[in-house]
Amino acid sequence: MRKNIFTTTILVFLLISFSYVYALNSTNGEFGTDKSKIYLNWTNNYTDSLEINNLNTTKNITVDIHNTSLTHYITNISSPILVKVNNTYQNESIFILNGSSNTTFFEVGNDLSPGRYFGKIVVTDSSDQNENLTVDVTLDVPLNLSTGKDSFEGNVTNTTSNFFYFNVTSIEDIIGLSVNVSTNSKLLKIDLFDSSGNLKNSTVTNGSTSLDYIFPDFPNSDSLWYLKFSNSTTNCTIPFNATIELFKPSLMVKTDTYPNGTFDKNTKDGRENITFTENLGFNKTISKYFTIENLADYNLSYVVNSSRYLNYSSSYIPFSFNLSDGIIITGDKKTVEINFSISSDEAAQSGIYGGWILINSTNGYPYRMFNLSLYVNLTDQIRVSLLNVASVDGDNWIEDPAHAQNISFYSKVFLINGTEIKDLNTTDFSFSLSNMNKTHTISFSKVSNYTSELYSGGEYKANVTLPSNQLGGYYKPHLSVSYEVGGATLHGSVQNGTLIINDSALWLQSDETDFTIEEEDSDAFKLTVTNYGPKKATGKIEIEESCTGFSIKTSDLKSGCGSVEESSGSSPGFNIDVSEGETCWYEWSFDAGMVSSDKDCNPVLKVSDPHFNHIDIDVTIENVESNQQQGGTSNTTTTTTTTTTIGNVAGEIKITGYPAIVEVVQDDSEKFSLSVKNVGSTSQEDISFSILGISSEWYSFTPSKVDLNPNEEKSFDVTISPPKDAPIGPINVTLKVWNDYVNATKVSSFKILPCESEKIKINRTLDDYRWNYTELRNKMLIWSKKFDTSDLNMTLRSVKEKLDEAENLINEGDYISAKEKLDEVKFLLSKASEDADEIRSIEAHTTSLAVKIVWILVGLVAISIIGIVIYLSLPPREMYKYKRTIPKKIKYKSPSSFNNIVRKLKIFIRSILLKIKLFFMRKKYAL
Numbered sequence: 001m002r003k004n005i006f007t008t009t010i011l012v013f014l015l016i017s018f019s020y021v022y023a024l025n026s027t028n029g030e031f032g033t034d035k036s037k038i039y040l041n042w043t044n045n046y047t048d049s050l051e052i053n054n055l056n057t058t059k060n061i062t063v064d065i066h067n068t069s070l071t072h073y074i075t076n077i078s079s080p081i082l083v084k085v086n087n088t089y090q091n092e093s094i095f096i097l098n099g100s101s102n103t104t105f106f107e108v109g110n111d112l113s114p115g116r117y118f119g120k121i122v123v124t125d126s127s128d129q130n131e132n133l134t135v136d137v138t139l140d141v142p143l144n145l146s147t148g149k150d151s152f153e154g155n156v157t158n159t160t161s162n163f164f165y166f167n168v169t170s171i172e173d174i175i176g177l178s179v180n181v182s183t184n185s186k187l188l189k190i191d192l193f194d195s196s197g198n199l200k201n202s203t204v205t206n207g208s209t210s211l212d213y214i215f216p217d218f219p220n221s222d223s224l225w226y227l228k229f230s231n232s233t234t235n236c237t238i239p240f241n242a243t244i245e246l247f248k249p250s251l252m253v254k255t256d257t258y259p260n261g262t263f264d265k266n267t268k269d270g271r272e273n274i275t276f277t278e279n280l281g282f283n284k285t286i287s288k289y290f291t292i293e294n295l296a297d298y299n300l301s302y303v304v305n306s307s308r309y310l311n312y313s314s315s316y317i318p319f320s321f322n323l324s325d326g327i328i329i330t331g332d333k334k335t336v337e338i339n340f341s342i343s344s345d346e347a348a349q350s351g352i353y354g355g356w357i358l359i360n361s362t363n364g365y366p367y368r369m370f371n372l373s374l375y376v377n378l379t380d381q382i383r384v385s386l387l388n389v390a391s392v393d394g395d396n397w398i399e400d401p402a403h404a405q406n407i408s409f410y411s412k413v414f415l416i417n418g419t420e421i422k423d424l425n426t427t428d429f430s431f432s433l434s435n436m437n438k439t440h441t442i443s444f445s446k447v448s449n450y451t452s453e454l455y456s457g458g459e460y461k462a463n464v465t466l467p468s469n470q471l472g473g474y475y476k477p478h479l480s481v482s483y484e485v486g487g488a489t490l491h492g493s494v495q496n497g498t499l500i501i502n503d504s505a506l507w508l509q510s511d512e513t514d515f516t517i518e519e520e521d522s523d524a525f526k527l528t529v530t531n532y533g534p535k536k537a538t539g540k541i542e543i544e545e546s547c548t549g550f551s552i553k554t555s556d557l558k559s560g561c562g563s564v565e566e567s568s569g570s571s572p573g574f575n576i577d578v579s580e581g582e583t584c585w586y587e588w589s590f591d592a593g594m595v596s597s598d599k600d601c602n603p604v605l606k607v608s609d610p611h612f613n614h615i616d617i618d619v620t621i622e623n624v625e626s627n628q629q630q631g632g633t634s635n636t637t638t639t640t641t642t643t644t645t646i647g648n649v650a651g652e653i654k655i656t657g658y659p660a661i662v663e664v665v666q667d668d669s670e671k672f673s674l675s676v677k678n679v680g681s682t683s684q685e686d687i688s689f690s691i692l693g694i695s696s697e698w699y700s701f702t703p704s705k706v707d708l709n710p711n712e713e714k715s716f717d718v719t720i721s722p723p724k725d726a727p728i729g730p731i732n733v734t735l736k737v738w739n740d741y742v743n744a745t746k747v748s749s750f751k752i753l754p755c756e757s758e759k760i761k762i763n764r765t766l767d768d769y770r771w772n773y774t775e776l777r778n779k780m781l782i783w784s785k786k787f788d789t790s791d792l793n794m795t796l797r798s799v800k801e802k803l804d805e806a807e808n809l810i811n812e813g814d815y816i817s818a819k820e821k822l823d824e825v826k827f828l829l830s831k832a833s834e835d836a837d838e839i840r841s842i843e844a845h846t847t848s849l850a851v852k853i854v855w856i857l858v859g860l861v862a863i864s865i866i867g868i869v870i871y872l873s874l875p876p877r878e879m880y881k882y883k884r885t886i887p888k889k890i891k892y893k894s895p896s897s898f899n900n901i902v903r904k905l906k907i908f909i910r911s912i913l914l915k916i917k918l919f920f921m922r923k924k925y926a927l
Contacts (some may be wrong), residue, residue, distance in 0.1 A: 008895070020318065024537065026123075027737050029054070030131050031052055031054050031061075031131070031133070032052075032054045032533060033123070033391050034051040036338045037135065037138065038136070039338065043614045048124075050135060050402055061123060061126065063730045076711065080843060086863050088197050097666035113702075114141045114142060114164055115141055115162060115163070116138065116139070117137075117139040117140075117580070120134050120137060121134070121137055123135070129355055140163065140165055143165065145162055149244070151243045152241075152243075152244075153239070155240075156188065156237070157235075158237045162228060162229040163226055163229075163419075165224055165225070166224070166227075169514075170559070176211075176213055177212070177245065177247070178211070178245050179192070179210065179242060179243070179245075180208070180210050181205060181209055181210075182207070182242075183206070183207065183238055183241075184242050185206050187204055187205070188229060188239075189230045189231065190202065190203050192211060192225065192227055202877070205529055228740060261388055267585060272372050273373045274288050274338070274374050275377070276288065276377070276417075276849075277376070277417065278376060278377070278379075278415075278416060279381075279382065279417070280344070280347070280349075280350055280378050280485075280486070280487030280490065281488030281490065282342065282485065284677065285340065287339050287340075288338045289335060289337055289338070290335075290336050290338070292333065293332070293334075293669055294329060294330055294357060296330060298330060299329045300327065301329065301361070303325040303360045304323050304328065304360075305357075306321070306358065307356050307374075308355070309779055310355040310374055311353060311354065311355065312347075312353040312354070312781070314349075315346060315348055315351075315353070316346055316347065317340055317343075317347050318340075318346075319340045319341065319355065320338070321339070321357065322336060322337055323359075325497050327696065340374075340376060343377075344488065347885070348488075350379050350486070351377075352376070352774065353376045353377075353378060353778055354777075357374065373778070375774070375778075380488060380490050380491060381491065382413060383413070383415070383416060384414075384479055385411060385412040385494065386410075386411050386413060386479045386494045386495070387412065389497050390478040391405065392405055393925045396497065396500060397502060398470075398501045399464075401469065401470050401502060402469060404466060404467050404468045406463050407463070407464050407499070408462070408463050409431055409460075409461070409462045409464065410460070410461055411494075412459050413460065421483060423455065424454065424460065424483065427447075428481055429480070430447075430481075431444045431447065431478065432478045433466075433477055434475060434495075434562050435474070435532070435612075437473060437474065437507075437532040438612050440473075444466075447464055448463050449462060449464070470503070470610075471501065471504045471610045471611075472502060472503030472610060473500075473532045473534070474532075475497075475501065476497070477497055477499055479493065480492070481495040498533055502535055503534075503610055504531050504533040504610055505607045505612060506533075506537055506611035508529055508605075508611060508614070509660050510525065510527050511526065511746070512525070513525075513615055514618045515619045516620045516622060517590060517592040517622065518622045519593065519594050519595050519623060520593065520594060521588075521592055522589055523590050524587055525587065525588045527605070528660055529583070529584050529585070530581075530582070530660075531578040531581065531582055532581070534582065536577070536579050537574075538609075539608030539609035541571025541574050541576055541605070541608075542565060542571045542572060542606050543573060543603045543606070543617070544571040545602075546620075547601030548599075549592065550590070550592055550593065550601045550619065550621055552588050552589070552591070553573050554574060556573045557585065557677075558584045558585045559587075561577055561578060561584030561586070562586075563575050563577075574898040576609070579727065583660070590603075590619060599621045599623075600620050601621065603619060605617060612910075628699055631811040631839060651682045651741050652678075653678050653684060653687065653737060653743070654677050654744050655674030656733055657674065661730075661751060662720060662748075662751070662753060663751045663779065664722060664750065664753065665752075665755050666725075666752060666754060666755040667723060667724035668721070668755065669721040671719050673716065674735060675714070676706070676716070678710055682740070683708065683709050684739055685707045686900035687706050687739050688737070689718070689736075689744075691718075693732060693733035694733055698726075699718060699720045699721065700719050700721075724757070724758075727752065728752045728816050730752075731752060732747065733748055733749070734746070734748075735747075754816070755818075762810065762815050766803065766807060766822060769825050769829060773799050776796060776829075776832050776833070776836055779790050780834060786843075787839050787842055787843065789839065792832060792835040792839065795828055795832045795835055799832060803825055805821050805824050811890065867882050878922050
């Protein structure tokens with residue numbers, strides 16, 4: 001059995017493989033084609049090309065299309081499939097093909113009925129009919145919706161499906177589509193897909209049906225959707241007739257952005273938003289407007305309902321509007337004013353307050369309800385504008401930073417709605433300067449006002465004192481403002497402009513600061529120095545060390561960066577010469593003497609020029625002990641180095657100059673130099689360069705290789721060019737130079753900055769995430785009235801914080817950090833969606849339970865009614881009359897039939913009321 005299965009599998013595999021080869025090559029492989037399938041679709045004439053290749057000699061080739069595997073309507077082709085060779089259309093089917101390949105174009109006329117067609121192109125050698133190949137052809141002819149409506153028909157079996165494509169944007173202002181289908185009594189399945197293949201709606205019919213879809217968002221210009229008709233439940237053919245129609249609304253709702261403004265937003269999908277932002281702490285009434293317009297050719301009647309309040313947590317904003325139930329005649333419109341009453345007591349929390357107005361047009365088409373969502377974002381943020389920062393002489397330069405001096409900040413402050421705030425005091429302002437290249441901030445503890453009023457001349461002018469001897473460089477001014485109003489504290493901040501402090505400012509770096517050196521050995525300490533100040537650094541850098549058994553001497557420095565300091569004693573160093581933006585390096589040799597035991601030393605690096613940071617150096621000198629070996633010989637421990645010996649001659653190279661960090665924009669280029677020196681005693685040839693950690697396609701360098709004599713130094717000019725889709729942010733890389741005998745490496749960092757399109761993408765992501773946040777927030781506000789939404793609320797608070805942080809980072813130009821924040825937002829939104837799904841499942845379960853309870857109650861009522869009917873239909877029974885304690889049975893004489901029924905009803909109702917009373921009494925005492 002297993003053998004038969006295995007044999008069958010092999011045969012099927014060989015058959016499939018043979019079919020694939022046959023589709024690409026002729027029988028003996030004398031010629032072939034570049035594709036096995038041709039798709040003709042979405043162009044006016046449905047054209048495609050087929051390249052016949054592998055032609056060894058000139059051949060007469062017959063090119064023909066055989067409709068051998070067809071579906072509906074292929075027999076109705078009124079325009080032939082034309083063949084074009086060498087840019088000339090020909091009706092003949094035989095062509096002379098020369099050379100190694102010829103391109104053949106196939107074109108179909110555009111008057112075919114809509115649907116999907118299948119066929120085959122057969123290419124045959126006219127002189128040898130056995131030499132041929134076959135190419136499958138698929139042709140999709142879309143529905144014609146230029147007028148908004150089209151009719152079509154088809155036949156479906158259990159093995160084939162019909163596909164019909166259409167462009168949903170062929171008519172402006174569409175809001176949805178409707179597909180009407182009629183068929184025989186067999187089950188026909190209809191699926192609607194968007195241009196990405198996502199299922200949007202589905203239905204099954206055995207007669208006549210309508211499949212409708214309302215677009216939640218307006219499709220863009222390339223939205224080519226399609227319908228799929230299929231049948232998987234019967235073996236017979238199902239014919240059908242159908243029409244598709246794109247439609248507009250009959251009732252249009254428009255809103256304005258500002259009071260008394262123009263109506264610039266149209267709702268075409270039954271929804272619209274009115275959103276605006278105000279500050280906390282104010283009591284005010286704000287008016288917004290919207291209109292409803294009848295676009296139908298008949299009168300529309302409508303009713304109106306609303307939430308009456310905008311809610312956020314326990315705070316609320318009541319609103320009213322001047323629209324009541326009524327009728328709007330054809331072509332007419334009504335303007336509606338909404339008044340929002342904001343109270344600092346009732347709306348005391350910052351957040352997005354949400355509510356709604358629902359317009360129900362009872363005879364509207366294609367739908368009847370229009371929901372107007374209302375949002376007010378009450379915020380504690382204010383807008384701060386930093387107009388200028390100037391020194392005493394009116395410019396943005398601090399020419400002499402050796403002395404403290406006055407700086408003036410000029411600014412304006414606004415509420416979020418644009419109202420200017422003019423009554424701030426000096427205590428409401430705080431100022432700082434942050435270095436644009438390094439993390440270094442200058443804060444101002446005191447704000448003084450030398451004018452008669454802080455607010456004068458239409459702006460605030462605040463004076464601060466810059467302390468003396470500040471690090472030089474380019475600084476970005478920061479201004480923060482707090483404003484107390486109505487029990488709320490409003491705040492805002494801004495950074496703008498540049499203030500230049502005219503002094504040097506050095507950034508110190510070293511690859512290695514912790515050294516372990518064996519006695520009588522040495523190591524090198526190299527210091528990289530970058531000047532981020534506008535003034536040249538011309539001071540001294542030296543290392544001081546008084547550790548016994550350990551000495552330091554100057555070793556090397558980058559050419560043009562200064563000179564060796566002529567000094568004696570224990571502080572060898574350099575007279576530096578580092579221009580603005582220049583990076584230099586300086587090298588010292590650490591030499592260890594003989595020590596009786598391990599010894600720790602801490603050389604002190606001293607820099608006379610202003611510098612951002614300090615570097616601590618630790619040196620350990622190791623004692624090497626001699627151990628007596630067996631046989632009376634001794635073995636001395638030796639130092640292991642990276643030195644390579646070539647023919648008993650030592651070889652070693654070093655990277656002597658390189659950038660610690662390179663910043664480059666996506667899809668752009670940046671250049672830098674890397675210096676390599678032969679510090680060995682033998683010549684080195686064919687030294688090459690590479691960067692480990694990125695693709696080799698990202699960089700290029702010249703020359704391709706260098707040769708170095710002993711003590712010779714040369715440079716590679718390197719160009720780094722990250723692609724447009726390179727991930728932004730820092731990338732740690734290793735710069736490597738090598739040949740077959742020696743190599744050297746240095747660790748550097750490439751900081752990939754975003755290009756403009758990436759910045760736009762990040763901004764759009766921020767907007768999308770804010771929209772997702774708002775949608776989830778609004779749903780949570782609705783759910784919070786019935787369900788526990790604490791987890792979802794906590795997650796959404798984190799989302800809001802991260803979104804605000806990302807927006808601030810974008811405003812500061814830090815798109816790299818902003819993208820990192822948005823990645824965190826993405827994770828949090830995913831968690832929020834999971835929380836929302838849990839609430840939806842609880843809501844669905846609750847609804848289902850409520851439905852079950854309703855049906856139980858209905859059942860009980862039905863049973864009660866049946867019991868009443870049976871009870872009323874019974875004849876009167878004998879009753880007992882009690883006299884004293886001895887019962888005496890008497891015969892009760894029946895009154896009239898009507899009186900008997902009334903009496904029984906009274907007894908039954910009295911019994912029911914008593915049972916209800918007893919039930920609630922038990923509940924009361926149970927509590």
